[in-house]
Amino acid sequence: MTLSLRQLEVHVGPRRLLGPLDLELVPGQCLGVVGESGSGKSLAALSLLGLLPAGLRATGALAHDGADTALTSRMHAALRGRALGWVPQDPLAALHPLRTVGAQMRETLRAYGHADADARDLLERVQLSHPAAALKRFPHQFSGGQRQRIAIALALCSRPRYLIADEPTSALDARIAREVLDLLDALRREDGLGLMLISHDLPLVGAYAEHVLVLRRGDLVERGATRDVFADPQHAYTRELIAADALPFVGGSSGVGGPSGPSSSAIMGQELGPEGPPTRAVPLLRAEAMRMQYPRAPTPALDDVSLTLHRGEGLALLGESGSGKSTLGRAVLRLLRGAQGRVWLDDVELTALKGAALRAMRKRIGVVFQDPYASLDPRMRVAEIVSEPLRIHGIGDAASRLAKAGELLTAVGLDPDMAMRYPHQFSGGQRQRIAIARALACDPELLVCDEAVSALDAHHRREILALLATLKRERGLALLFVTHDLAAAAAVAERIAVLEAGRIVEIGDAAEVLRNPRHAHTRALVAARFGIGLAAATGDRRNARSPDRIRASCAPREGQ
């Protein structure tokens, strides 16, 4: 009763992208497949599903219930319909936007000869509220977490024995992600589904999977029972993935780059350094009564938010997607049309400036955005990108700007010889370094990072956070760090402001907020983030999933 795939290899032309890899799916068990982007983890899933993009070729031996099936044969096609279900990464892209949920589910149900009425039961099974009404609604009328539940229900329509979930939660914020994973886990336990959970987050997978495979650049670097892998990782890369979840405080003496203990115990235990945030009469950045109402949105994205930031200080704006944290970041930068409120940099009121005067002030603020792939102009060389702010403000000539670009690249840990390359020749982490180098070009006093590490895998996230902490210390930069990740916030910021629904619900010392969260919403965030890593490290799976605790603390959000 198992599905096994032996000697899987994926080639494009003569080049091998993945393998050789053996994997086995067992009903009622969860297999975790972990790796950074480009490691081939999605290729493994798509080979199993027979959905590889054109030009890629999979070879291997597939056996189901003792019977051999050739990959990409007709038998494979029949198998993947009846035995395999697929839960996509982005449910919005996977659901048909113009057809109701019911119509989409009936299509699959009929193809497999099941009754139309099953659709409602399946939606109930995935714990979607008001299943009967949901059948008549369209995908865009649901939230991200609800859409992922619908996608799971859709995968269950063919009554599969195995579910393949490819990064099912990376588009969701931490708390919703936990709920979706708990649902998948319940399906595994109660219905005996075999689960293949693909993720870049090893501690997350560790909390749910019995066995894990760790992939890197198409090679299998580690496999084994989850408990063993966490207790005694054999490969350096695995150790890095496990450790990457643990980010000590910026105030702590060990620094981000230093050795860290197992998972979050390091975070919870460490003290903020004795020197508190420097206080001065005039703060570097002051924002008052910031408001933003997007057109046709029912509630304001920002509702009377004020904040101050001192020189050399790190302030994290923490919140889930939709909490208004990015809106606040952009409003402060004056990159948002229609934002209200007043912003001062030093004693200059930014919100009173226009045109050339405003552009000149922008020298003093650097910005790093989330997506390292989209934040660099693909048609520019790295040297041009990094020195663009200098060119904008007419600082120096071409030769001196090129020299400065080299210096900046060195400062962010890149080889200055790479200056003549184009962005597509770099990895995500390297690109984010380039973006940071550009932000530093005019020697700003303030660096605004808008989810600057959330698109990166654990390894690169750790490196970039270390770099930011170093730059902050050495250059005396003030840091406004917008993030949904508590650990990342704690790694670079002395103070944390927690946002919910456009308001700051809690603000204070980073260590204090994490250790002793006062607001219910903060408590839920802390539980969702640190429960997983803690449990994975200790092997305590019960503790890892404590949805009751989380739900109890944030019950009012259920109806959304």
Place this chain on the structure above:
Amino acid sequence: MARACLLFLGGLALLCWLGPLCIAFDPHRPDWQALSVAPGVGGHWFGTDAIGRDVFARTLAGGRLSLTVGFLASLVALGVGLGFGASAGLAGGWAERLMLRVLDMFSALPFLLIVILLLTLFERSLWLLLVAIGGYVWIDLARVMRAESARLREMPFMLAATAAGASFGQRLRWHALPNLLPLAFVYLGLILPQAILVESFLGFLGLSVDEPSASWGTLLSEGVQELDSAPWTLLFPAAFLVATLAAFQFLGDALRDWLDVHAVPRTDVERESAAA
């Protein structure tokens, strides 16, 4: 298919420009001894027209003019459409809405009617013709460029430039135009046949170039008048025009497919396979 079309169009251009060097007949000089001669007789491959001019030579001369005017007019449209569309998309807000309304206004005008009026009222010149045809085909191009530019406006690298203090002109020159240019050149292949068609239409109405010069359009209108006595005077220029437009059409389809494939890869798998 696309390659065959390109070869055909290249060959046609070569024929139009180099062909006249190899044939003995002047496209403009009548031969009173050979009026309306059928194709193949007396060395006239495509025959002659009512006043004895060689149809093959005239077809090549017409092609030279049609292709040149079409190409130049497309370049005019490309420049105007790219500049207008890129600015509108990058500006956003009320400026973009205003510029879009201007485009709507141009679309709503019976443009051919205005072109015909212009060409009738004013002294006809190549420049006026280019402006007239370019003005007809630039609108679609401007819309496409506007949409793409609006997408670029929201790209993080554009936000980063704004945040670094770049002015509108700097963002337009350094980021918007370089990123739009490849798309604009692909669209050149799509508006060229339109320009050629409009030129032929005007030529057919006698509003393009004056006698004795000829474009495919003027040849068609002459040919229609001789349809009874010498059908080949219509047939050959028409065949050239149709073949050219068809080749451009297939080429345009291939270009569109190419554009679809070369969209930015987004998902993990696409990146993995693109990296290979």
